Amino acid sequence: KQVANILGVPFSTRGFRETVTYIAERIKNGQKTHVVTANPEIVMLARADRAFQSIVEQAYVVPDGIGIVYAAKWTNQPIRERVTGVELLEALMAEANKHQWGVYLLGAKPDVIRLAAEKLAARYPNARIVGYRDGFFRAEDEEGIVQEIAEARPELLFVALGAPRQDEWMVKYRDRLNASLMMGVGGSFDVISG
Ligand code: UDP
Numbered sequence: 001k002q003v004a005n006i007l008g009v010p011f012s013t014r015g016f017r018e019t020v021t022y023i024a025e026r027i028k029n030g031q032k033t034h035v036v037t038a039n040p041e042i043v044m045l046a047r048a049d050r051a052f053q054s055i056v057e058q059a060y061v062v063p064d065g066i067g068i069v070y071a072a073k074w075t076n077q078p079i080r081e082r083v084t085g086v087e088l089l090e091a092l093m094a095e096a097n098k099h100q101w102g103v104y105l106l107g108a109k110p111d112v113i114r115l116a117a118e119k120l121a122a123r124y125p126n127a128r129i130v131g132y133r134d135g136f137f138r139a140e141d142e143e144g145i146v147q148e149i150a151e152a153r154p155e156l157l158f159v160a161l162g163a164p165r166q167d168e169w170m171v172k173y174r175d176r177l178n179a180s181l182m183m184g185v186g187g188s189f190d191v192i193s194g
């Protein structure tokens with residue numbers, strides 16, 4: 001079975017490498033994919049918020065955290081290992097490096113996102129960082145940001161605005177963003193920049 005249900009959230013049962021292969025294939029086939037790396041906190045958020053629940057039901061949800069792996073074990077469902085946000089981001093950057101994909105980074109504080117972009121560019125020189133932008137913008141800047149991303153046509157769009165806002169934001173603009181993969185990455189840019 002490809003999906004495990006944890007308190008109403010449909011989790012992928014693929015292991016880490018399988019997940020990377022699956023997402024990379026979808027990108028190569030031009031299939032739009034919204035990835036949510038969900039930990040127990042995200043599951044509780046979805047239970048409390050119908051709109052967010054509907055967003056995760058339509059996303060590809062991966063088990064971010066050992067709590068989800070245990071919850072699957074207790075309910076006799078086949079999730080073998082966790083797929084964390086930072087590790088998945090790095091693995092997808094490695095794919096971007098291999099295939100010269102474009103990558104756009106949105107979110108975190110200005111110096112954090114600049115440093116994260118520099119470090120990722122240095123580590124994955126064949127990935128094309130087509131743009132980046134901090135996550136403390138005003139409502140009136142949003143239209144310009146969406147246009148910038150749409151024109152950059154990145155294969156990968158990583159967004160760190162905190163959950164559930166990052167996922168609401170991506171879903172709101174999904175049809176205009178021209179990104180194959182969009183994924184909320186929470187505090188990952190802070191980790192990468194540090
Ligand atoms: N963030 C942002 N704009 C905001 C609020 C948060 O760019 O208006 C960034 C924050 O700097 C951090 C990331 O979103 O890099 C994740 O934030 P937080 O740790 O609060 O969220 P969580 O880890 O719970 O997803």
